[in-house]
Amino acid sequence: MISIERSLDTPRWQRVALPFVSLILAAIISGLVLAASGHDPIATYRQIYAASFTSPGALTSTFVYATPLLFTGLCVAVAFRMRVWNIGGEGQLYMGAIGASGAGLLLGGLPQPLLIPVMIVAGVLAGALWAMIPGLLRAYLQTNEILVSLMLNYVAGLVMYFLIYDSQSFWRDLTSPTALVFPTGKTLSASATWPGVVIGSFTLPTGFLVGVGVAVLLFVLVRGTRFGFEMRVMGDSTSAATYAGMRTRRIILAVMALSGGIAGLGGASQIGDFGHVLDPRGLQQAQYGYTGIVVAALALYNPLAVIVVSILIGALTNAGFALQGPSFPAGLVGTMEGIILFSVLGGEMLGRYRIRIGSPLRVAPADAEADPGR
Amino acid sequence: MNTDLIVAIVVSAIAYGTPLVLAGLGELLTERSGVLNLGVEGMMLMGAVTGFFVSQQLGGPGWAVLIVAMIVAAGAGGLMALIHAFLSITVRVNQIVSGLALTIFAGAVGLSSYVGQVWGIGGQHGLHQLNRVDLLGLGELPVVGPILFDQDPFVYLSWGLVVLVAWYLYRTRFGLYLRAVGESPRSADAMGINVTRYRYVHTVVGGALAGLGGAYFTLAIAPIWTDGLTAGAGWIAIALVIFAFWRPDVLLIGAYLFGALSSLGFTLQAHGVQMPSEFFSSLPYLMTVVVLAGASTTLARRRIGTPASLGVPYAREEG
Known part of the structure; x- marks a missing residue:
């Protein structure tokens, strides 16, 4: 049984780190989607990086969309x-x-x-x-x-x-x-x-x-x-x-x-x-x-x-x-954006809560928060 | 107006209303459990694309292919809903944003478009289409024949589902428990009802019905796949649930009214009425706004039907 408990304080570093962690998580999940549909994830990410930052004129057109x-x-x-x-x-x-x-x-x-x-x-x-x-x-x-x-x-x-x-x-x-x-x-x-x-x-x-x-x-x-x-x-x-x-x-x-x-x-x-x-x-x-x-x-x-x-x-x-x-279908970006959004949402809550695998907490939650060893 | 025109309008109202009935019933069940799922549009599109793909790939008798296609479409919708269920019930994220995320993920420029392109089914003409079934040989009757007895199996299914959902909600113990979960999860929990399980089941079933509703586009209305072909039907289905005060019988009538509105442009233009096509196309959307505004005035006065815990995550240990 998985249960999720509230942790009362969210450290500031967690809020800052969250978007980055979410992006990495999203990249992994998107990679799975890519692999499942017969594309090489690493090669695709290289292509994306080049097309948006390093190839000639790429940065200018990135700002067209930004x-x-x-x-x-x-x-x-x-x-x-x-x-x-x-x-x-x-x-x-x-x-x-x-x-x-x-x-x-x-x-x-x-x-x-x-x-x-x-x-x-x-x-x-x-x-x-x-x-x-x-x-x-x-x-x-x-x-x-x-x-x-x-x-x-x-x-x-x-x-x-x-x-x-x-x-x-x-x-x-x-x-x-x-x-x-x-x-x-x-x-x-x-x-x-x-x-x-x-x-x-x-x-x-x-x-x-x-x-x-x-x-x-x-x-x-x-x-x-x-x-x-x-x-x-x-x-x-x-x-x-x-x-x-x-x-x-x-x-x-x-x-x-x-x-x-x-x-x-x-x-x-x-x-x-x-x-x-x-x-x-x-x-x-x-x-x-x-x-x-x-x-x-x-x-x-x-x-x-x-x-x-x-x-x-x-x-x-x-x-x-x-x-x-053909190697980069139109729906891919929307799919990746959706995955990013899911990751941020999940991550934001997980930052605020703690996952607990096993039986639900027996002691009162307030005591658990006070216990420094946990 | 002559009878033929009225019959034509009603028949096309049913055709365009059926996906709304299916998806609306699904959302109704989901919302009755206290979960708001704004991902209907995405789930419908996934149902539409997977159903069409299966109908193109599978060999065998047409009816068998179509049944499998419908099951797969429902499965795809349910799977999408499972993501939302996990995020909104277990992780307890904001349900509005999670639903929007689902629509972006699966929607017109998301996964549904992606798999459509990977499978290469865009622009193909469908091999199978659901045909009308003349029920009891009564299809020839004037007026009621074409409306009641000469529809495709999806329409009969949707009628059966409306009765089934109404019976389930109001006449069974599980329906009573479901309403309790939606109204007051805390009391339901105290009664020994498993709130989490109820919410999961009804969110996933809701998604499956949305998937079926989407499949109606590609298996019955026009057997072809294009990106975003539902054109906002999923959102109208969500609005219909509000408009129907969370009641399946009212939902059916509402869906057909919107169906009539969606097809009104074609019908009137076929009868020589000159108007910009954009005007007719915008009617369902404008009507949704008007209907929502109207429903909200009565709703605000006596909150009919709104499940009290709609959109609020439930956690046992939190006040």
Whole structure:
């Protein structure tokens, strides 16, 4: 019989070591999956490492994937930490992309230093407004925000498709001859292109820098302000927050808006940094919103850790797209991400608990904790 | 509207609703034991891909192949659910995140897509498909014939399961124990009911039913495998359980309403109604939001049906 007991104190080193242990465990389990399906795990891991870090241009493209994951990871981290289960990052990112590309197209004549902030604001607003639907329903009707935010992901995807493939919308290119046959979005002007920071052969996207700024701000907000304190209390216990006279509705709405706004900013970065055009297929295939859950969990919902983890998972995602083919099936990355998530979850709890194999504890748990010899 | 159109809508509502009935019943059983499993979408996809693979590989008479395919699909769903059961019941992790992890692991860009590619079954046309069975030769009857007596075996199975689950929940000792475990695991434990065993069994059975629901897509609706073909049906099934107030009979009706909504676009377009296809495609999702909001207003007033311990891990020695 296996039983699991609570250990009252988790040493700090355990929290720090946990993500690394989880990654190693995940690598072992994924290796088993690979071996079971006839692939050589070591060779595959070598390929992944090369494709995401060492081969020419690999690091740049790793950051292409790390940037949106930084935003969606923060989106999930801020919400889940407060026990607001926003899994609508996917749809909020789409809406951000629609908003930012709309603003970029409408005000394409503005100079770059003005246009980039405008696009950012448009993306944030669009994402935050989209997140308000599950937010308001949760705050006022106690509607399950998991399902509502998820359903709206599909709706947001369909809105994008409608704008580009099934209407004469403002976003769609209706002039060039190829676009009449293969519907595409209008390409944004050069001043709507986010410049990025070029270091030798490596380009750091502007969005990543913005994301790092957002992560730092979030860290300060949660740790250092009254509002952050209220959010933390609510995250630990909603009833405690209510008894303390905190306005939980307002906190839920604020967390949702913040979370959705960050995902929307990720959508704006998709347009400004990379796509320069609203591309429904590309955005939907990438599944950044869902992968954000993996990023946030591996970072243990700490905004600063999300920065590092987004690069790691970005590398994995990049390898997935770069290596896609018969020896590297498309579903492999998602499978590995799922395994990573399982490992973190299991590991986090095991850090908090102790496994005990044998008969259940007979003495009272409090005495057991006090016994130093155990 | 003429009778033919109504019959056509009802028949396609049943076709599109059947996977929701199966997966919804599974989730209902799981949630009744106090475990929330958000991995339904992933479990359905695993059922769909394994069921289709078996139906492509196995020789022998069609009916035998399909039965084995259904069993394998149920097994695959159950196996996926076992991961969630272990993490949420034994390790006691957050059930929401564990369920999401299961959907990411097995979902549209995860293991289901991976094995589909490894097995090379993408784009193949299915060798076997479940056909309609004219029950008692009554399929020719007007209106009720095509609706009640001319369905495929999956549909009859789903009806049988609804009755079985309702009977189990409300008329057997085990059903009573199950409800006790979901409402108050501590009291159930004090009564001598093995809470852990009840939760494991119902989580795994729930997964098996989700696997069956997924297999309905590839064995009955359209015998073909593409990544993520369930397109959110697993999530709608979870929403249906809430909407049905955790009751199997209401779930059946709800599933067919959503089935009708999912197929409404095709039916209306076939009858010359002009609307962007995205509008029709988004109807089931929008409807889920509306229905959830509606259900939550009544739920909040008198918490009908929600198992009180839903989503809360149980440990004997902890307060």
